[in-house]
Amino acid sequence: xxxxxxxxxxxxxxxxxxxxxxxxxxxxxxxxxxxxxxxxxxxxxxxxxxxxxxxxxxxxxxxxxxxxxxxxxxxxxxxxxxxxxxxxxxxxxxxxxxxxxxxxxxxxxxxxxxxxxxxxxxxxxxxxxxxxxxxxxxxxxxxxxxxxxxxxxxxxxxxxxxxxxxxxxxxxxxxxxxxxxxxxxxxxxxxxxxxxxxxxxxxxxxxxxxxxxxxxxxxxxxxxxxxxxxxxxxxxxxxxxxxxxxxxxxxxxxxxxxxxxxxxxxxxxxxxx
Amino acid sequence: xxxxxxxxxxxxxxxxxxxxxxxxxxxxxxxxxxxxxxxxxxxxxxxxxxxxxxxxxxxxxxxxxxxxxxxxxxxxxxxxxxxxxxxxxxxxxxxxxxxxxxxxxxxxxxxxxxxxxxxxxxxxxxxxxxxxxxxxxxxxxxxxxxxxxxxxxxxxxxxxxxxxxxxxxxxxxxxxxxxxxxxxxxxxxxxxxxxxxxxxxxxxxxxxxxxxxxxxxxxxxxxxxxxxxxxxxxxxxxxxxxxxxxxxxxxxxxxxxxxxxxxxxxxxxxxxx
DNA sequence: TAATCTAACAACGA
DNA sequence: CTCGTTGTTAGATT
Numbered sequence: 390x391x392x393x394x395x396x397x398x399x400x401x402x403x404x405x406x407x408x409x410x411x412x413x414x415x416x417x418x419x420x421x422x423x424x425x426x427x428x429x430x431x432x433x434x435x436x437x438x439x440x441x442x443x444x445x446x447x448x449x450x451x452x453x454x455x456x457x458x459x460x461x462x463x464x465x466x467x468x469x470x471x472x473x474x475x476x477x478x479x480x481x482x483x484x485x486x487x488x489x490x491x492x493x494x495x496x497x498x499x500x501x502x503x504x505x506x507x508x509x510x511x512x513x514x515x516x517x518x519x520x521x522x523x524x525x526x527x528x529x530x531x532x533x534x535x536x537x538x539x540x541x542x543x544x545x546x547x548x549x550x551x552x553x554x555x556x557x558x559x560x561x562x563x564x565x566x567x568x569x570x571x572x573x574x575x576x577x578x579x580x581x582x583x584x585x586x587x588x589x590x591x592x593x594x595x596x597x598x599x600x601x602x603x604x605x606x607x608x609x610x611x612x613x614x615x616x617x618x619x620x621x622x623x624x625x626x627x628x629x630x631x632x633x634x635x636x637x638x639x640x641x642x643x644x645x646x647x648x649x650x651x652x653x654x655x656x657x658x659x660x661x662x
Numbered sequence: 663x664x665x666x667x668x669x670x671x672x673x674x675x676x677x678x679x680x681x682x683x684x685x686x687x688x689x690x691x692x693x694x695x696x697x698x699x700x701x702x703x704x705x706x707x708x709x710x711x712x713x714x715x716x717x718x719x720x721x722x723x724x725x726x727x728x729x730x731x732x733x734x735x736x737x738x739x740x741x742x743x744x745x746x747x748x749x750x751x752x753x754x755x756x757x758x759x760x761x762x763x764x765x766x767x768x769x770x771x772x773x774x775x776x777x778x779x780x781x782x783x784x785x786x787x788x789x790x791x792x793x794x795x796x797x798x799x800x801x802x803x804x805x806x807x808x809x810x811x812x813x814x815x816x817x818x819x820x821x822x823x824x825x826x827x828x829x830x831x832x833x834x835x836x837x838x839x840x841x842x843x844x845x846x847x848x849x850x851x852x853x854x855x856x857x858x859x860x861x862x863x864x865x866x867x868x869x870x871x872x873x874x875x876x877x878x879x880x881x882x883x884x885x886x887x888x889x890x891x892x893x894x895x896x897x898x899x900x901x902x903x904x905x906x907x908x909x910x911x912x913x914x915x916x917x918x919x920x921x922x923x924x925x926x927x928x929x930x931x932x933x934x935x
Numbered sequence: 936t937a938a939t940c941t942a943a944c945a946a947c948g949a
Numbered sequence: 950c951t952c953g954t955t956g957t958t959a960g961a962t963t
Contacts, residue, residue, distance in 0.1 A: 390950050421949080447951085465951050501949065501951055517952085543960095544943065553952090561950060648944065650950090664937085694963045720938080738937040774938065774962060790939085816947095817956065826939085834937065882936090902936070921958060924936085 390466040393524055393558030394601040394620070395610045396444050399469060402613035403449070403494075404442040406471060411489040412437045412453075419483035422498065424505040433457050433506055436489075446521035446557030456509045460518060464501035469494060471613045494613070524558035525594050526602075535591045539579050546582065546590070547575035547647055559594070563601065565628035565653040567593045574659040575652045600624075627653050664736045666797055666831030667875040667893070668883045669717050672742060675886035676722070676767075677715040679744060684762040685710045685726075692756040695771065697778040706730050706779055719794035719830030729782045733791060737774035742767060744886045767886070797831035798867050799875075808864045812852050819855065819863070820848035820920055832867070836874065838901035838926040840866045847932040848925045854935055873897075900926050 391399075412434050417427045425433075437453040444450065449469075451459040463469070472478040475493040478485065482495035484504050496502065507515050522538070523529050538555055547564060549555050559567070568575055570593035573586055582590070601607060605618035612618065622629060626636055631644045635655035645652050664672070685707050690700045698706075710726035717723065722742075724732040736742070745751040748766040751758065755768035757777050769777065780788050795811070796802050811828055820841065823832050832840070841848055843866040846859055855863070874880060878891035885891065895902060899909055904917045908928035918925050 392950095462951080499950085503952095542942090548944080649946075692963070735938080737939080771963090772937080776939095815956095821957075824938095922960095 390560070390562060390607070391463045391610055392447065392560040392563055392607075393526060393598050394563075394606040395612075395618070396447050396449065396463075396558065397526055397602060398606045398618070399613050400442055400444040400449050402471075403451070403469070406613065407439045407442060407451075407488075407494075410439050410492065412439075412486065413489045413491075414487045416485040416487070417483070417504070419498070422483060422502050422504045424503075424507075430506050434459070444524075445518050446524060446553045447560070448518050448521065450518075452509075458507050458509065458512055460503065460505040460507055460515065461496070462503035462505075462517070464498055464503065466499040466610075467502045468497045468611050469613060470497075470611065470615055520554045522553065522555055522557045525556065525598055526558070530556075532588065532591050535594075536587055539582075539587060542579045544579055545576045545648070546573060546579055547650070547652065549579060550594075551650070556594075559598070561650050562607070562628065563597050566626040567597045568652075569627045569655060569659060570597060572658050574656075574661045575647045575654065576661055627655060629653060664720065664739065664883055665833040665836055665880075666720070666799060666871050667836075667879040668885075668891070669720050669722065669736075669831065670799055670875060671879045671891070672886050673715055673717040673722050675744075676724070676742070679886065680712045680715060680724070680761075680767075683712050683765065685712075685759065686762045687760045689758040689760070690756070690777070692771070695756060695775050695777050697776075697780075703779050707732070717797075718791050719797060719826045720833070721791050721794065723791075725782075731780050731782065731785055733776065733778040733780055733788065734769070735776035735778075735790070737771055737776065739772035739883075740775050741770045741884050742886060743770075743884065743888055793827045795826065795828055795830045798829065798871055799831070805861065805864050808867075809860055812855075812860060815852040817852055818849045818921070819846060819852055820923070820925065822852060823867075824923070829867075832871070834923050835880070835901065836870050839899040840870045841925075842900045842928060842932060843870060845931050847929075847934045848920045848927065849934055851935075900928060902926060 415431055415434055417423060420427055423430055434457060437455045437457055440452045440454045442449065442451050447462065449461040471494045473492050475487050475491050478493055478495050482497045484496040485493055487493040513519060542549065547568065550559050550564065571586060571590040573590055601620040604620040606620055608617050608619060608621040610618060627642045630642050631653060632641050635642055635658060638655065638657050640655055640657040642653055643656055645654060688704055688707055690696060693700055696703055707730060710728045710730055713725045713727045715722065715724050720735065722734040744767045746765050748760050748764050751766055751768050755770045757769040758766055760766040786792060815822065820837060822828050823837065844859060844863040846863055874893040877893040879893055881890050881892060881894040883891060900915045903915050904926060905914050908915055908931060911928065911930050913928055913930040915926055916929055918927060
């Protein structure tokens with residue numbers, strides 16, 4: 390579930406908290422989420438010092454001073470929880486990272502998370518992350534840039550925005566409101582959007598994601614300290630509000646299938662063409 | 663149009679006729695069918711001596727002793743015609759290759775042909791041809807081999823057989839009869855075929871293609887000497903015979919859309935499952 | 936009638 | 950709610 394606002398928040402917290410922390414031990418209970426043997430991973434990360442934590446799209450990257458990196462994908466949702474003292478940590482986790490000072494963090498995946506180790510040298514070729522585009526939180530994500538990547542493509546706008554090679558960090562959850570706010574149907578073809586619609590879409594992306602971030606991100610997700618954000622389901626414009634009234638026109642909100650994802654839309658405000 | 667029987671015939675003729683012939687000049691009237699500038703092509707092929715002519719799938723490859731190769735694709739159909747004396751050749755062509763002894767051959771594409779030059783070194787990486795599979799005329803195309811490449815795939819059988827990465831040389835024209843003879847619907851899933859059906863399909867592929875080859879290949883196509891083959895439309899079992907009676911059950915033959923191609927079928931003899 | 940590449944799209948699995 | 954792979958289709962190519 391975690392999308393850009395949640396990823397940005399927890400990454401900032403991890404970076405502030407964990408810089409210079411020294412790894413003591415890593416416990417991996419779910420081997421399938423990593424890319425090398427558990428032994429190799431432990432060996433490459435042993436006594437490593439955290440240089441910084443940053444994100445690329447929805448991936449959290451922990452860079453170590455020894456030239457290694459941990460690439461963390463939360464998949465369909467995961468808790469990443471910090472404990473000042475490892476003894477206080479829950480035993481419900483797939484991965485636990487313990488530091489020399491006895492602090493630790495645990496990762497509990499809901500579904501399909503990743504915990505990969507990649508050297509600095511391999512990082513630029515790493516297939517999961519190498520093609521991820523910049524996010525709407527980046528300075529470079531200007532309106533001109535956005536208009537440029539849309540090109541004259543014939544793709545459906547929602548499929549395009551969900552593709553991390555085009556825009557990093559947007560998932561299905563915030564998509565509903567972004568498209569609703571721009572009054573664009575998820576299956577509208579990009580090359581049929583007007584200049585005004587594109588401008589409005591750009592503004593909507595920034596507005597929706599920034600509003601959540603500024604409220605501490607989504608309320609169902611826990612941050613690094615186990616706290617929940619203040620952006621609540623009530624704050625959604627139409628997302629996850631099937632059959633409730635559209636806030637603009639009072640028509641009932643519909644849940645439709647759009648390719649492999651579902652979309653909440655107001656089919657009166659958001660016309661296909 | 664040219665498929666394996668036509669390609670095999672003309673390639674044999676070219677190989678027999680052109681071995682040791684020395685290039686004098688190449689005239690390219692359609693630049694888009696080649697991969698380098700006309701000047702570079704002329705330069706690399708000038709005075710080159712033909713070592714042999716062979717085929718890979720539907721591609722005809724002319725190998726020169728100087729380490730260059732011409733890769734010839736007939737696309738949707740083309741005449742490749744030999745003239746003992748260049749003065750006798752027609753001026754309807756996109757490409758003409760003239761030899762030192764004043765013999766020549768012309769190529770007249772119907773639609774989308776290719777005339778590429780590739781060095782021996784680059785040949786194994788050449789993207790159009792590197793992944794083409796062996797053809798049913800190869801000794802290695804045994805029943806065991808054929809059963810092996812089918813694997814447990816979920817693809818439609820016709821799409822699979824048309825894909826040159828799986829089997830080289832089969833096109834849409836002979837496909838109709840191959841599938842009809844095996845009593846298999848073009849959209850049958852491979853993993854739902856019985857062992858008997860696969861055996862029958864293998865036999866049908868060899869029977870149909872060999873029968874055409876043995877009759878001098880398709881009658882609408884001209885060979886290297888301008889002669890037409892003796893495998894006629896009347897020899898087709900059901901191909902291109904819409905509304906005529908199925909030779910087995912007398913039901914009318916239907917023309918249906920199957921993906922991007924059309925298929926003549928007897929929907930009584932060829933059931934989807 | 937015919938060939939192939941590509942982008943977009945859908946279905947499935949992990 | 951993810952992301953990747955595979956298969957399918959429509960469009961374009963000169």
